[in-house]
Amino acid sequence: MALRPxxxxxxxxxxxxxxxxxxxxxxxxxxxxASAVSHHVRKLESRLGVALFQRHARGVALTSEGRQLADSASSALADMEGVLRGLRSAKDEQARVRISTLHSLTYTWLLPRLPRFAQAHPDIRLNVDTEVALTRFDEGGADLAIRHGPGHWPGLTAHHLMDDALFPVASPTLRDIKRIRRAADIPLLPLISDLARQGWHDWFRAADVHGAKLDERYTFSDTTDALNAAACGLGAALAREQIVAPYLASGRLRELPGPRIRARWSYAVVYPAHRRLRPAAQAFVDWLLADVAQSPPSLATATEI
Structure with a gap:
């Protein structure tokens, strides 16, 4: 007997x-x-020519034929549900982009841009990972990463995203802030550091400030924490231009006297050179590069060191 739709x-x-x-x-x-369910069951019983349930005052119970069909139907429907769920999951995964990047860059630079991406690509889902470990492009891992470095990595395709600059900032409410009129006055303040390769010694050398005793009183592993510490009035921090922008715009921090120096490292979008990006990941990369290209340049005054 053929199973009709x-x-x-x-x-x-x-x-x-x-x-x-x-x-x-x-x-x-x-x-x-309940009457519709009963109608469906009676229709099935009529077509099969067997009773599937025993009806009694307290409810219903399966007959032996009913038990046989129930076991088969339950298994078949569970298999179909599993296949359908897998198909839906596969479709969702095709529209999901896994991005690995720095917490500091995500918090102050990437997140404010993402509403524009969501508006342009409402069907693409993003997973953003800010773990400090170096990105592993394993199966099921990140599709791409935004890295801060020299601009080339073995085995990876790299698209230059943007350069960066360093300059000192502090809270407008910091004690003794009014005494800071030139770069040589900044060592009067408590200094806040992060673990970046370029730090206060590089900046003071570029600012032609020599022999000053530097009081690097607070050190944070993350640049965002260092900026937050400065915004709380703990001292002066050496800010990265691309990360500090929202702090300056809100007035929580202000730029101190002295030069802006070009950072040795820049930001790049990277992914394995041996494999092609999936369409959703490629759409994110294309959008990000275009969005940055439309942003006004801001490193014209940076000093090369």
């Missing part, structure tokens, strides 16, 4: 009724009435 609603109703041993509960699950 119009049998499927009756089989679904029977399978739910068999699982619950109750037409009313099956109806609630299927968003039907």
């Amino acid at each position: 119009d049998w499927l609603p009756a089989l679904a109703a029977f399978e739910a009724a068999a699982r619950h041993q109750n037409f009313a509960h099956a109806a609630e699950e299927l968003h039907l009435t």
Whole structure:
């Protein structure tokens, strides 16, 4: 006997009724009435020519034929549900982009841009990982990364994203801030450092300040924490131009006297050279590069060191 498509609603109703041993509960699950479930079951029984349930005053119970069909129907529907779930998951994964980047860059630079990306690509989902460990492009890992470095990495395709600059900042409410009129006055303040390769010694050398005793009183592993510490009034921090922008715009920090020096390292979008980006990941890379290209240049005054 061939299984016709119009049998499927009756089989679904029977399978739910068999699982619950109750037409009313099956109806609630299927968003039907109990009488509709009963109608589907009777239609199935009529077509098969066997009784699938024993009806009694306290409810229903499966017959031996009903048990046989229930086991088969339950297994078949579970298999179909698994396949459908897998197909949906595969579609979702095709639209998901996994990005690895720095916490500081995500917090102050990437996040403010993402609403524009979401508006342009509402169907693409993003996973943003800010773990400090070096990105591993394993199966199921990041599709791409935004790295801060020399601009070339073995085995990776790298697209230059933007340069950066360093300059000192402090809270407008910092004690003794009014005494700071030139770069040589900054060592009067407590200094805040991060673990970047370029630091205060590089900046003071570029500012032609020599022999000053530097009080690097606070050190943070993350640049955002260093900027937050400066905004809280702990001292002066050496800011990265691309990360400090929202702090300056809000007035939580102000730039101190002295030069802006060009950072030795820049930012780049990278991904494995041996594999092509999936369409969703390529769309993110294309959008990000275009978005940065439309931003006004801001390193014209930076000093090369």
